[in-house]
Amino acid sequence: MLTMFTNSAAMSSTNSMNRANSALSTAMERLGTGKRINSAADDAAGLQIATRLDGQSRGMGVAQNNIAKATAMMQTAEGAFDEVNNILFRMKDLATQAADDTNNADDRTALQTEFTALNAELNNIMTNTSYGTEKLLTGASGAAGKLTKELQFQIGASKDETLKVNLSGALGTVNTALGKLTASGISGGAAAGNAMLENVTKALDAVGSIRSDLGANINRLGHTAANLANMKDNTDLNLGTIRDADFAEEGSKMSRQNMLMQSSQMMLKQANGMGQMVLGMLG
Structure with a gap:
């Protein structure tokens, strides 16, 4: 039917063109941004899920950095105690040698000189071992180092994903044991050397104990990092399925x-x- 006021064919063509233009604009926007969801109107439920997954993924990425920093800090402390161990081995050698009465006065003086120098280096390691700008073990003038209190590491994206490490007790034992090495020397004769042997052995045991604690926590953080990487990868895959x-x-x-x-x-x-x-x- 031909009419002057109503052109149904033109109206139908106009509507079809508008729908095609809207769909074309949507497709071009998605190709331009690389995202299927660019506004809440595109997929309201999908946007809510994607936002939650994105927040979780970002949190896990930051947690991975936290784990790396925590591992580096504890490896710094463990490396310092490794060197303390090496020094104590040499001090035990000197104490064993001093416990023998075949040494004369000059020998004992030489042994004591080296023993004193090693004690000074032990103090230097315990006082100056730092991570960043903070002392880890014992600060200057006996100030508390970072490891003298309980530490908390955020190892995940949620409130409950934390790791608490408390090495204060083990570190206190080490400081006490090392303090006994300076209380007396090995130049006083065989008996002095023999007594020092026991002190050095106790110091070695204390250092071995705290190194074991550090190693256990470093290993745990390694497993935590591996599991976190798996969680983050799968979260990102799920996010990509919804959003990309x-x-x-x-x-x-x-x-x-x-x-x-x-x-x-x-x-x-x-x-x-x-x-x-x-x-x-x-x-």
């Missing part, structure tokens, strides 16, 4: 909607020409 655009699909949609919009424009032009047909009938 499928370029093959969106490219196909863009081509299809572009063709539909062009065909709608052509049909609209044809429909608008129907008015001329009416005028032709009147003339």
Whole structure:
């Protein structure tokens, strides 16, 4: 039916062109951003899920950095105690040698000189071992180092994912044992050397104990990091499934909607020409 006021063909073509243009704009936006969800209107439920997963993934990424820093800090302390161990081995050698009465006064003086120097280096390691700008073991003038209190490490994205490490007791035992090495020397004769042997042995036991604690926590952090990496990878995969655009699909949609919009424009032009047909009938 030909009418002057209502052109149903033009209206239908216009609506089709608008729908194609809207779908084309959506496909182009997704191809431009690489994301399927660019606003809440695209997928309200998907956006909520993706936001939660993104927050979790970001938290786990920061936690991975926390684990790396915590591991580095404890490895610094463990490395310091490794050197303390080496010094104590040499001090035990000197004490064993001093416990023998084949030494004369000059020998004992030489042994004591080296023993004193090693004690000074022990004090230097315990006082100056630092991580960043903070002393780890014992600060200057006996100030408390970082490991003298309980430490908490955030090893995950949630409130409950924490690791608490308390080495204060073991470190106190080490400080006490090392303090006994300076209380008396090994130059007082075989008996003095023999007594020092026991002190050095106790110091070695104390250092071995705290190194064991450090090693156990370092190993735990290694396993935590591996599990966290697995969790983060799978969370990112899930996030990508929900949020990321499928370029093959969106490219196909863009081509299809572009063709539909062009065909709608052509049909609209044809429909608008129907008015001329009416005028032709009147003339």
